[in-house]
Amino acid sequence: MSDNPLEPSETRNARIQARARALWEADGKPGCGADAYLEQAGDLVGMEENPTAGEIPVSDLPPPDLADIQVENARIQENLGEFPERLTDQGDRAHFPERENERDA
Known part of the structure; x- marks a missing residue:
């Protein structure tokens, strides 16, 4: 038997x-049976076998004196020029065509 979690083992x-x-029993034994819980059970067993598998070590923490400083996300700057003028949405332009003279009517 192998210790590789990707290879199936009987234990x-x-x-x-x-x-x-x-x-399945904790859920009140619904009609679907215990087989419906196999995927969830496999995930839980995998988490028990490797409790630190999803953790990423943090190596570049900021200095403690900068802990209270709020910094805006740089991605906010990407949207700054895309919004309309202040009056554009408030009726400074006609939303329908106007007749130039009465003959066109």
Whole structure:
């Protein structure tokens, strides 16, 4: 047997089956059966086997004296020139065509 979590093993599958059954019983034994809980049980067993798998170490923390300083996100600057003028949406332009003279009517 291998310690590789990607390779199926009988002990791991037994743990997943037991966890799926426990989840199914905790939900009141719905008609779908314990097999419906296999994916969720597999995720939980994987988290138990590798509790630090999703953690990324932080190596570049800011100095403690800068902890209270608020910095705006630089992505905000990308949108600054795209908004209409202050009066554009408030009726400074006609929203329908006007007749130039009465003959066109």
